[in-house]
Amino acid sequence: MLVVPPVRVGEERLPDGRSLGWAEWGREDATPVLLCPGAATSRTLGLGAAAVSDLDIRLISLDRPGLGVSTPAPRRTFADFATDVRTFAGLRGLGRPAMVANSQGAPFALACAAAGVIGALAVVSGADEVADPRFADVLPPELRHLVDLSVNHPQKAGEIFAAFTAQTMWEMVLSGSPACDVAVYQEESFTAVYREALREGFAQGADGYARDTVLAMGRWDVDLASIAVPVDVWYGTEDAGHSPDQGAGLTARIPGAVRHLVPGIGGAVLWTHGHRIVRALLGRSGR
Secondary structure: OOEOOOOEEEEEEOOOOOEEEEEEEOOOOOEEEEEEOOOOOOOOOOOEHHHHHHOOEEEEEEOOOOOOOOOOOOOOOHHHHHHHHHHHHHHHOOOOOEEEEEHHHHHHHHHHHHOOOOOEEEEEOOOOOOOOHHHOOOOOHHHHHHHHHHHHOHHHHHHHHOOOOHHHHHHHHHHOOOHHHHHHHOOHHHHHHHHHHHHHHOOOOOHHHHHHHHHHHOOOOOOHHHOOOOEEEEEEOOOOOOOOOOOHHHHHOOOOOEEEEEOOOOOOHHHHOHHHHHHHHHHHOOO
16 A cells, blocks of 8 residues: 655646646556546645556646646636646647546546546546435535535635645544544555645645535536446445445446445545556556
C-alpha cells in the first residue's frame, strides 16, 4: 500500500490562459492512466507504488480548477472539466487514456466518459448523485439539508463549504470512516502524503473545494446513459458514506458498467486494492 510522492510535477497552460496542475508517477513512455482525485485533495496523492511499477503505467493526476495549483474557474461545470481534460490530453499526446476517479472525482470523470474524452473508467468509492429523488428518504437529515441547498440555493451551499479547511476535512474523514479505513489513513507514510495533499488542495482557499461539492451534491448534468466506454464501479463493503446503495443504482444507469464489491474495506479501497483496480481497468480498455 506504500504511497509515495510523484516523480514529476508541472502545470499545463490551457488556451484560455489558465493552468492545469499535474503530477506523474512511473515511466514517461509507459501506458498513461489519468487520476481524478477525491474531495479537496491535490494532484500529489496517487495510488500504491506497486500498482504503478508492476503494471507499468504512467499515472497522471490532475488538480481540478481552484485546487492545488490549477487556476480557479468559479462558475465551471462538469462539461468544462471534460473540455479541460480533452485539451490536456491533446497537449500531452495522450490520446484517449483510461481514467481512475476517486470519491468526489467520480461525477467529473463520468462527464469525461460521457464526452468521449477517455477510453475507459474505474469509479472507485464514487460520490453518488445524492440529489437523485430515489435517495430522498434515505439520507441523514443534515446531508439532506446540504443537498437541498446545493440544488435550490447553490450560492448559500457554497458559502457553507467554503468554511472548510484541510484540518476539518482530515477530521471529517477520520470520524466518518470505519476502523478498517482509519487503519489505512493513520499509517504513517500514508498520513503524511494524504495530509500534504489536503494542504495543497486548500492552498488557494476553499472556493475550489466548495464549487466541486456544490456540483457533486446537486443534480448532475451528465448524460450517464450516453456513456459508450467501459466503466467499472468499485466499492468496499464497509463503505457507508459515498453511496446509499453502494453504487447499485449508479452502475445500472451506465450502459455495460460492472460493479465490484470488495470485502473488508470501505472508502480506502483505492489504496488497499489499487493493483486489482488498475489491472481490471487496463483489461477493459484493451491495454
